[in-house]
Amino acid sequence: MFSCRDLALVFALLAAGAAAAQTERFPGVGRTATAKEVAAWDIDVRPDFKGLPAGSGSVAKGMEVWEGKCASCHGVFGESNEFFSPIVGGTTKDDIRTGRAARLNDPSFPGRTTLMKLSTVSTLWDYINRAMPWTQPKSLSSEEVYAVTAYILNLGGVLPDSFVLSDKNIAEVQQMLPNRNGMTTDHALWPGAAAAGRKPDVMASACMKDCAKEVALASFLPDFARDAHGNLAEQNRAVGAQKGADTSKPTTAAAAPGAAAASAAALAQKYTCVACHGMENKIVGPGFREVSNKYAGAADATAYLAGKIKAGSAGVWGNVPMPPQQLSEAEARLLAQWLVQGMKP
Ligand code: HEC
Numbered sequence: 001m002f003s004c005r006d007l008a009l010v011f012a013l014l015a016a017g018a019a020a021a022q023t024e025r026f027p028g029v030g031r032t033a034t035a036k037e038v039a040a041w042d043i044d045v046r047p048d049f050k051g052l053p054a055g056s057g058s059v060a061k062g063m064e065v066w067e068g069k070c071a072s073c074h075g076v077f078g079e080s081n082e083f084f085s086p087i088v089g090g091t092t093k094d095d096i097r098t099g100r101a102a103r104l105n106d107p108s109f110p111g112r113t114t115l116m117k118l119s120t121v122s123t124l125w126d127y128i129n130r131a132m133p134w135t136q137p138k139s140l141s142s143e144e145v146y147a148v149t150a151y152i153l154n155l156g157g158v159l160p161d162s163f164v165l166s167d168k169n170i171a172e173v174q175q176m177l178p179n180r181n182g183m184t185t186d187h188a189l190w191p192g193a194a195a196a197g198r199k200p201d202v203m204a205s206a207c208m209k210d211c212a213k214e215v216a217l218a219s220f221l222p223d224f225a226r227d228a229h230g231n232l233a234e235q236n237r238a239v240g241a242q243k244g245a246d247t248s249k250p251t252t253a254a255a256a257p258g259a260a261a262a263s264a265a266a267l268a269q270k271y272t273c274v275a276c277h278g279m280e281n282k283i284v285g286p287g288f289r290e291v292s293n294k295y296a297g298a299a300d301a302t303a304y305l306a307g308k309i310k311a312g313s314a315g316v317w318g319n320v321p322m323p324p325q326q327l328s329e330a331e332a333r334l335l336a337q338w339l340v341q342g343m344k345p
Pocket residue numbers: 065066069070071072073074084085087113114124127128132133134135140148
């Protein structure tokens with residue numbers, strides 16, 4: 001596997017202009033990456049904690065971070081809603097002692113949580129630091145990453161409430177991970193002694209027996225996250241199709257010409273309603289189309305929905321509540337009216 005450090009190097013080489021001899025093989029491609037650009041890429045934290053910035057964060061602070069920035073998608077207790085796989089759960093005190101999550105071998109146990117699978121705490125730290133919150137990756141301070149990592153481990157019964165995780169004690173925490181002994185390199189996909197002289201199974205033939213009759217979509221990329229990495233259609237990429245999909249636009253009705261310009265749809269963008277509501281599809285809250293269908297034409301529905309938008313809502317569509325939204329009375333009414341009138345552009 002490439003580490004990000006390697007990738008940074010590759011990019012540095014690819015980007016070098018006429019300067020470096022190697023890159024004259026790719027004339028006209030980019031320029032030399034600056035030291036700062038390379039540093040911005042070079043954020044990987046390794047199992048031996050190389051790359052981990054010094055710092056610390058408490059379980060208590062982690063609870064604030066979690067509830068403010070993570071719980072809306074991953075659940076208050078890390079149990080997650082129907083879209084995201086659960087982060088916490090399924091591990092026991094015994095696992096902390098043995099370093100093997102016993103329920104991984106229990107077919108009757110319903111899920112595989114992050115804490116059941118995780119074998120290196122550096123991976124949890126690194127992943128949160130580089131990728132979460134999903135809508136604003138790399139926005140957390142080091143303290144917040146330490147804190148929320150500690151809080152996840154606290155929810156999983158690994159760390160006590162009073163714990164402060166830091167670069168000084170993280171190696172000890174590694175020794176408490178419920179599945180720390182669960183990693184195997186025996187499959188020969190990974191370099192190392194276990195793989196010496198062997199090849200991973202690359203000759204298997206596709207099974208094509210007992211296939212599912214119908215494919216059910218269990219998870220999807222919400223429209224608001226489509227352009228998290230810029231517009232793929234404008235990017236040259238080293239792998240996959242040379243140009244990707246146009247990710248600057250959502251896939252749903254919002255992409256229809258005219259609709260995006262409509263003031264209600266624009267308000268839904270401006271107040272990031274679309275982080276939780278797809279135009280058609282449910283994300284965290286119901287799809288706007290579902291809401292619209294439910295209340296279309298109903299008497300008093302505009303006032304009712306405008307009130308709900310301002311005050312928040314709970315229990316109508318499921319277990320996840322909607323927090324009160326900060327917008328003017330007039331804006332809430334406009335949005336409510338748009339829903340009641342069938343979301344016409
Ligand atoms: C808008 C929704 C959203 C928010 C908010 C969010 N996440 Fe996530 N998180 C996701 C999604 C989606 C994935 C899976 C991404 C993937 O598989 O590529 C994920 C994956 C993860 C994983 C890895 C799970 C695994 O087993 O692979 C961790 C850990 C995690 N998030 C922690 C956090 C933390 C900590 C925060 C708050 C700082 C946070 N997330 C905020 C959507 C979110």
